[in-house]
Amino acid sequence: MVAVSLAGAATACSSSSSSDGSSDGGGSYAIWDPYPQFNDDSEWVKLLKSCGTSAGVTVERTGYDTTDLTNKALLAAQQDNSPDVLIIDNPVISTLAEAGALTTTEETKLDTSAMEPNLLGAGQSGGKTYGVPIGANTLALYYNKDVLTAAGVDVASVKDWPSLTAALAKVKGAGKKGITFSAIGTEEGSFQFLPWFWGSGAQLTALDSSQAVSALTLWTDWLKQGYAPNSVINNTQTTSWQEFASGDYAFSENGTWQLGNAEKLGFEYGIIPIPASGGGTAPAPTGGEFVSIPVQSDTGRYATSQKLVSCLTSPDNLLTTDTTLSYIAPVAAVQDKQVAADAKLKVWVEAVKAAKGRTGDNLGTKYPKISEPLWTATQAALSGSKSPKDALSAAQTTAASATK
Numbered sequence: 001m002v003a004v005s006l007a008g009a010a011t012a013c014s015s016s017s018s019s020d021g022s023s024d025g026g027g028s029y030a031i032w033d034p035y036p037q038f039n040d041d042s043e044w045v046k047l048l049k050s051c052g053t054s055a056g057v058t059v060e061r062t063g064y065d066t067t068d069l070t071n072k073a074l075l076a077a078q079q080d081n082s083p084d085v086l087i088i089d090n091p092v093i094s095t096l097a098e099a100g101a102l103t104t105t106e107e108t109k110l111d112t113s114a115m116e117p118n119l120l121g122a123g124q125s126g127g128k129t130y131g132v133p134i135g136a137n138t139l140a141l142y143y144n145k146d147v148l149t150a151a152g153v154d155v156a157s158v159k160d161w162p163s164l165t166a167a168l169a170k171v172k173g174a175g176k177k178g179i180t181f182s183a184i185g186t187e188e189g190s191f192q193f194l195p196w197f198w199g200s201g202a203q204l205t206a207l208d209s210s211q212a213v214s215a216l217t218l219w220t221d222w223l224k225q226g227y228a229p230n231s232v233i234n235n236t237q238t239t240s241w242q243e244f245a246s247g248d249y250a251f252s253e254n255g256t257w258q259l260g261n262a263e264k265l266g267f268e269y270g271i272i273p274i275p276a277s278g279g280g281t282a283p284a285p286t287g288g289e290f291v292s293i294p295v296q297s298d299t300g301r302y303a304t305s306q307k308l309v310s311c312l313t314s315p316d317n318l319l320t321t322d323t324t325l326s327y328i329a330p331v332a333a334v335q336d337k338q339v340a341a342d343a344k345l346k347v348w349v350e351a352v353k354a355a356k357g358r359t360g361d362n363l364g365t366k367y368p369k370i371s372e373p374l375w376t377a378t379q380a381a382l383s384g385s386k387s388p389k390d391a392l393s394a395a396q397t398t399a400a401s402a403t404k
Contacts, residue, residue: 028058029304030083032073034289035325036063043324051311055304070095073294077101082294084305085312090122090290090357093130094364102130103293108302110293110309119330122357123290125364131292132313135327137256138355139195139284140347145268147176147250155272160279161199161218164251168227171250178227180243181253182235183219183382187368189375191285191358192237192253193219195274197374198356199282204363204370207377208389208396214277216388220381233382255287256348257326271347273354281354288327328352369402 031048038044045061052059062083064072070092076082077099088096096102105112105128112120112132123131148155151174153167168178182192196219197204202212222228231243237254244252247267253274262269273281291312293305311317315334322329322338328348329335335349359367373395380386386394 026057028060029055029085029301029308031059031061031085031087031308032069032083033061033063033087034066034069034089035087036065038063043320047312047317047321051308051317054311055307057304057308059308073101074099077294080297082296084293084296084301085308086292086294087134087289088131088292090133090286090288091359091367093123093290093292094125094359094367096292096294097125097128097130098365101294103295103302105129105131108293108306108309110306114315114333115330116332116353118356118360119286119288119352121360122286122288123292125359126362131290132309133330134289134291134313135318135322135325135329136286136288136352136355137327138286138348138351139192139253139255139274140351141179141272141274142244142252142254142258142262143270143272144244144247144250145270147171147174147248150174151176151250153250155270158272158275160275161277164275165218165222165227168222168250169225172226177229177249179222179251179253180229180235180240180249181232182237182240183232183375183378184234184236185375185379186236187371187375188237189378190371191287193374193378194358195253195282195284198284199274199276201277204361204367204374206396207370207374207399208392211277212392213389216378216381216392219378220388223382233379256328259326259344271344273347273351281350283354283356284351285358286352286355288330366403370399373398373402 029052035044048059048061066089069088073086073088073096082101110132112129115133119133119136120129123129123133143155151171153170158164158167171178183189196215197212200211200215202209202215223230240252241254241258241261243249245265274284276282291309293302293309296302315331318329318331318334319337329338339346339349363370377391377395380391381388
């Protein structure tokens with residue numbers, strides 16, 4: 001999504017209150033979201049306003065860049081000036097929960113029973129749930145049909161790592177380029193490596209396992225063989241996509257958010273799930289946001305905030321919202337409707353069903369302390385400064401020390 005800078009900080013607006021300090025309905029309710037690209041005329045903002053009308057209040061909405069939103073949410077919590085509803089990137093949930101900034105769904109009576117458990121898990125910490133997923137995106141492999149055909153590759157044969165590598169060898173032999181991805185030294189690099197890491201059977205609590213080494217060896221071998229370009233070391237997901245859009249590459253690891261751009265490609269494309277080492281779909285990390293209710297000193301506001309969240313995450317509204325955001329819905333029945341409306345989404349629904357939250361497995365706020373050593377190891381191995389085994393051994397030492 002395109003981020004724009006916004007001047008000034010929004011503040012939570014007070015509703016009218018009764019003499020005992022509890023809200024008596026009406027007034028203004030503040031919603032902060034990470035979608036600054038949507039203006040007041042957008043379908044998204046119209047939905048927010050409509051949910052406010054249904055709840056009998058006026059919605060005051062502010063959109064922030066994702067990183068800016070996290071910082072402002074933490075600051076607002078410290079100042080007891082949080083918005084009534086916060087829509088936040090799922091890995092941040094555990095950070096805000098640990099800071100005491102979010103209510104639990106049990107406290108505010110939010111119904112999460114229809115949500116897919118693997119997607120709900122990204123918003124859970126310490127056995128408690130801190131919001132409702134609004135949708136999810138994840139990763140898969142886009143492919144160029146012309147390049148594969150010219151190389152004599154049947155994409156249906158790509159079912160595991162050996163068959164994918166064999167396909168890349170054929171593509172290179174035919175004079176084309178194999179696969180592009182993002183391995184930049186940021187969270188984007190970890191995000192793109194995780195399907196291969198988890199697809200090997202590795203766990204984030206043991207970065208130096210033999211399975212983890214096999215995943216990083218896969219990537220380094222692709223570079224050594226010329227199946228992937230050296231540019232992946234600095235590639236963001238955007239620059240990686242631009243390489244694929246050139247028409248020279250057979251495969252690109254990228255996300256649901258590129259579907260709009262995929263329709264503008266000058267060649268026929270397809271999508272397959274990222275294969276696990278021995279076959280099947282690898283667990284890819286989930287992206288996407290949660291709709292949460294921040295802690296308020298005036299707890300009487302929670303009832304109306306609950307109505308707003310329930311409205312935003314109702315099945316009918318989820319279909320509209322997730323179509324707008326290029327997300328897969330967190331509810332199976334809505335996923336079925338998405339596939340019925342667009343058959344291309346079937347592979348994404350399958351990928352999301354196999355996906356997992358980065359802060360899952362009860363890692364919570366430990367995840368960032370593990371992710372950075374992981375992307376550092378990936379960079380070291382791909383640049384050739386360390387072997388995959390040595391790079392991951394150093395990463396595990398760093399992560400274990402940081403998460404004690």
